[in-house]
Amino acid sequence: DGGITQSPKYLFRKEGQNVTLSCEQNLNHDAMYWYRQDPGQGLRLIYYSQIVNDFQKGDIAEGYSVSREKKESFPLTVTSAQKNPTAFYLCASSIQLADYNEQFFGPGTRLTVL
Amino acid sequence: GQNIDQPTEMTATEGAIVQINCTYQTSGFNGLFWYQQHAGEAPTFLSYNVLDGLEEKGRFSSFLSRSKGYSYLLLKELQMKDSASYLCAVRDSNYQLIWGAGTKLIIKP
Numbered sequence: 001d002g003g004i005t006q007s008p009k010y011l012f013r014k015e016g017q018n019v020t021l022s023c024e025q026n027l028n029h030d031a032m033y034w035y036r037q038d039p040g041q042g043l044r045l046i047y048y049s050q051i052v053n054d055f056q057k058g059d060i061a062e063g064y065s066v067s068r069e070k071k072e073s074f075p076l077t078v079t080s081a082q083k084n085p086t087a088f089y090l091c092a093s094s095i096q097l098a099d100y101n102e103q104f105f106g107p108g109t110r111l112t113v114l
Numbered sequence: 115g116q117n118i119d120q121p122t123e124m125t126a127t128e129g130a131i132v133q134i135n136c137t138y139q140t141s142g143f144n145g146l147f148w149y150q151q152h153a154g155e156a157p158t159f160l161s162y163n164v165l166d167g168l169e170e171k172g173r174f175s176s177f178l179s180r181s182k183g184y185s186y187l188l189l190k191e192l193q194m195k196d197s198a199s200y201l202c203a204v205r206d207s208n209y210q211l212i213w214g215a216g217t218k219l220i221i222k223p
Binding site for chain 2: 040043088103107
């Protein structure tokens with residue numbers, strides 16, 4: 001079955017530690033995205049990538065970093081510079097960035113920083 | 115700035131019909147999406163509108179008026195499993211999705 005996987009589902013970290021969230025897709029999609037979801041707010045775009053070895057900042061990139069070394073993988077690192085990292089993180093992919101196809105989402109990772 | 119407005123919460127009865135509205139102000143328009151999200155889970159795609167009018171898909175329909183910056187999602191024959199949040203998202207001129215905060219729909223027996 002094709003889809004997007006994120007791991008782990010729940011993650012706890014101490015303040016000041018960096019943490020990396022994984023995202024893998026086997027849909028052969030070119031575009032991948034990272035969103036953050038907080039209660040009472042819409043999804044906010046952190047980073048996106050249109051193609052391997054290329055990525056762009058979204059609306060709230062400060063304190064985050066990404067890499068896109070393989071088409072299938074788009075890991076997100078939450079650094080200690082992110083002031084309020086506790087949130088639900090969603091990874092998504094689509095066939096291409098500039099087309100009319102929907103984005104498919106992974107199951108999400110709930111990060112809690114203690 | 116860019117803005118998507120949806121009601122925060124709605125309540126409806128099993129078997130009834132409910133309409134969830136979405137108004138938007140964005141820099142450019144390249145389509146409007148509706149997603150369903152159950153608590154703690156991933157959003158799943160419901161519908162897409164890029165031209166004015168009604169798109170019907172089973173029990174769900176979505177309407178768009180680009181001149182009014184308005185869309186609605188219509189859910190018929192409500193079932194308990196329809197209890198979820200419904201997210202409206204607009205693709206702007208940069209092909210980025212701008213998301214509303216979602217409407218939590220509560221279905222009562």
